[in-house]
Amino acid sequence: MNLDFILHRVQQVKEALPAITDFKEILAALRLCNYDPDEVISTFFAMFGDSLQSNINGQQNFEPIALQREISKKDKKIEVLNKKLQESESELETLRLKCKYFEEEKRHLIQQAESLYEKVAELQNEQAKYLHEISEIKCKNTQITDKLQNYSPLNKGLLIKMLRDAHELSISNNKLRVLATSGLSEIGLSMEHVRSMTMSLRSSTKEIEEIRSLYQRETMERKLLYNQLQELRGNIRVFCRCRLDDKKGEHLEFLSDEDIAVNCNSSKKRFRYDQVFLPQCTQEDVFEGTLPIIRSCVDGYNVCILAYGQTGSGKTYTMMGTEQKPGVNIRSIRELLHICHERERVKYVIRISMLEIYNEGVWDLLSHDGNKQLEIRSHGKVVTLPGLTEMEVLNEEDIKRIMSFGEKNRTVASTKMNTESSRSHLIVIFTLNGVDTISGIASSSTLTLCDLAGSERISKTEAIGQRLVEAAAINKSLTALGQVFTALKTNSLHVPYRNSKLTHLLQPSLSGQAKACVFVNISPDVKDLGETLSSLQFGSSIQQIALGKPNPQSSNIKLGH
Template identity: 45%
Template sequence: LNLYVTQTVEVQSPETQKTLAEMQTKNAALQEQLAVQRQLLRELETQLHESQRTCAQLRTQILVYEGEMERAQGQLEAEMQNLEEEKNRVIEEAFIRAESEMKAVHENLAGVRMNLLTLQPALRTLTCDYNCLKRQVQDFPFMLDKAIAEAKQEICQVISEVSSANQELLRKYKREMNLRKKCHNELVRLKGNIRVFCRVRPVSQEEQDSAEAKNMLSFDSEDDAVLYLSNKGKIMTFELDKVFPPQATQEEVFQEVQALVTSCIDGFNVCIFAYGQTGSGKTYTMEGVAEDPGINQRALRLLFSEVTEKAPDWDYKITVSMVEIYNETLRNLLGDNPSEKLDIKMNPDGSGQLYVPGLTEFTVQSPEDINRVFDLGHMNRATACTNLNEHSSRSHALLIITVAGFNSATGHRTQGKLNLVDLAGSERIAKSGAEGSRLREAQCINKSLSALGDVINALRSKHSHVPFRNSRLTYLLQDSLSGDSKTLMMVQVSPLASNMSESVCSLKFAQRVRTIELGSSSSYRRHENSSTSSSPTHDSVEVTQFTHTHTHTHTLIIPVEKAQMHRF
């Protein structure tokens, strides 16, 4: 009962081929089993005769095997059918996918063809532009040279026009600067080369409680230049340039002073000094207090503001010196050894100018520098006590400010000097109650103030000789009291009846000073390329120009503690 089924199936998919290979393997295995059965059958046939019982059993087993073979064949046929169906399904799906992909490829191809048709005109345009640019690049060196030549011509023309305009502006600028200086100088001249102000200090609380608190001064409500003084039943009238009542503020006082302060920027010598008896408020007017500074600090702040506004055409350097005249001895308040005596000498360069050898000078650039200079000067200044004022200074203090300027546009240089002087008390020796060393101090003070009065009288009388050398004070200030200077005297008076005699002396001295005419003012100016400076003009008074050249020049960096400032 040998049954062999051989069926050939054409398989195209890998899965089908794999299944077919497995079936073929199984078929080969079955064939091998059949071969074994055949061999066994031959052996059984050989042994048939040996055992009928064994033969019957084998026949039964063969029948079983045949049934199994039939079932295996059925399963194989079913599996082959499934594989055929799976193959057909896979082929159909692959065909559908391929058809879809082919359709997409055709659509993309159509888009590419459309883009190609669209880009062809653009390509032709780009090709044309490229050819044009290529020709322009070839012509560019010639065009560049031509453009550069035209630009050079235009630039030269513009530079020429700008240069002409600048020359015209510079000419107008010089004219306006000269006109401004002329107007400013004329204003000061009309007001008087020597101006005299009077400031009446207020009555302190301690003085109000005393028996001599009676106010002997009164003011004219319609004329701020008139002061009335009641003395021994008589009314004395004093006419000055300006009278400040006790309620006048530091700012109001400085408003009247600042026009003179700015003159030193233009190259003029300016002097502002406070005159009056001890305790009349000289130091307060000149120095003030930290929260309400006086003329000294306000003047320097104004100078800083003015030179800042003139930048960048003008470059200024502001230097400061402080000296003290104590017992007719000149001292350097900013030096390392303030007790060292200084002298005023003739400059050996033959210029005829005076100078102070060894005088220390600081360059100031900010209000902080100013405060340090003042603090150092106050610490070194000699002070002592008298019956009139326990904090009264017994020496003359001079703050010397030099302003040197250079105009980069015009090449002009200017140099002006501002002297701010706090004079010692002018009271009489018998009134001050000084004895011993304080008596000698008072005598020296009165000598220098008397010499100042002699100078004032000589200037007023237009004497050919002015006794500047009679004291250190007048010798040092002679350039501020000569024809090329602008001077302001601030007379400080007390309103109390107990001080009337001193107030009368101060006011009479102020009236004498007010009548002085120094002459036309001239500034110190020179051109950068000029070898000589413009000479100041003088009237009938023959004086020697004074400058202070220093052997010590510093930029201020020293920290010092603030010295106590004096008040009324």
């Protein structure tokens, strides 16, 4: 409570006091004033105790009540003070906590400040360095400017141009960099593409390898099966062909497609062949018989086709034929080229050679420097003819042209030697080298076409001199051929291939798993009966001769070394 205010009120009461005689009236008056009577009284006593004592007569209980009031007042004050003390203490605690927090904050801030001071120091160092560098650059700049000032206007122009160029260069450099960046990203994409392509390529390569090995196996199996079929038919097939003639050969009886009989001296001699071709059979019919072995040749087996018979029996007609009616030679070559062409996956190289065996001498008919005599060489089972001319052929025209060149050579040689071409053996050899582009299998084989010299006996020819020598040579080689066939038929350990040039040369085509086809040509003329019988006997003796067991890599002839 405001003390001035109380004093003011007390003053008001003091002024009113003389008029107040009754204490109760004073209290009432004070109540009217809205003041706490205890407070007012205690103030009264303190200030006007003496003067009031005399006026308050008869008020016996006044002192204890006043004391009680005093105590209660003190208690209240103490309570208030306690409350205030508590509040102060709690406030003090709060302040203490705050103080602690601020202490922490202060320490933290001091640390930060210290590190900032360090950084500032570093930056100041850096700044000093940069300032130093700047001053150096400025110095250089001043020097350059000075130098520039000294440049002649021309040099200045050049310099400006150079600077411009440099600027342009830097622009184009930037463009290039952009291009390079996009190029690099494109390269990255391409690399990714290449990577995936490589992956798919790898898997494709694997697939191709598998297909290739499958294909390889299939090809081998097909070849072996085809070969087995040929073996079942016989590796040497013998056909009989009778020449077409006006004279009817009454002595000849064509019993079936495979049987022919000869009536002589009231006896009948029967001969069995793989096929007997009647005089009216066409060149196409005759070729049918040789067709399967041509396929064998392309499969890698050595093949030989021979025409045997007396002079004039139709050997040349069968082998060579005429322009209109081509024989086995041209048809075989056509078939060979056709099969090679059909097998697109195999690359073939075909070479032709032409030989003549006359009087046990081997002559190269394709040699450009006249007729050249050759020597036969043997290396184990490999037979070679060093120096033999071989010409690559691509088509039928090539072959016809080369063969007619060889024929001319043969005629010239025959004329020189005063003989007939029919007195020699004509041998055309086709060498076939194939490489399968898928399986990689290489094959090498030969097709030997042989038009033998007339087989008539010396006694009949009544030859003398040169003719006798020729006949003896022919006889020798044909006898050797018969001996080879006989040895093969009887499975003899030794086959006398080297008994003649003819058999020596034909060794690769008459051994191993080679296939041979022999045409026995006969004359329908009764006056040739003896020779016909002899030829038929020769033919039937070689019927059903089995050559060696199959061996996939058949070719063993090497020519032209």
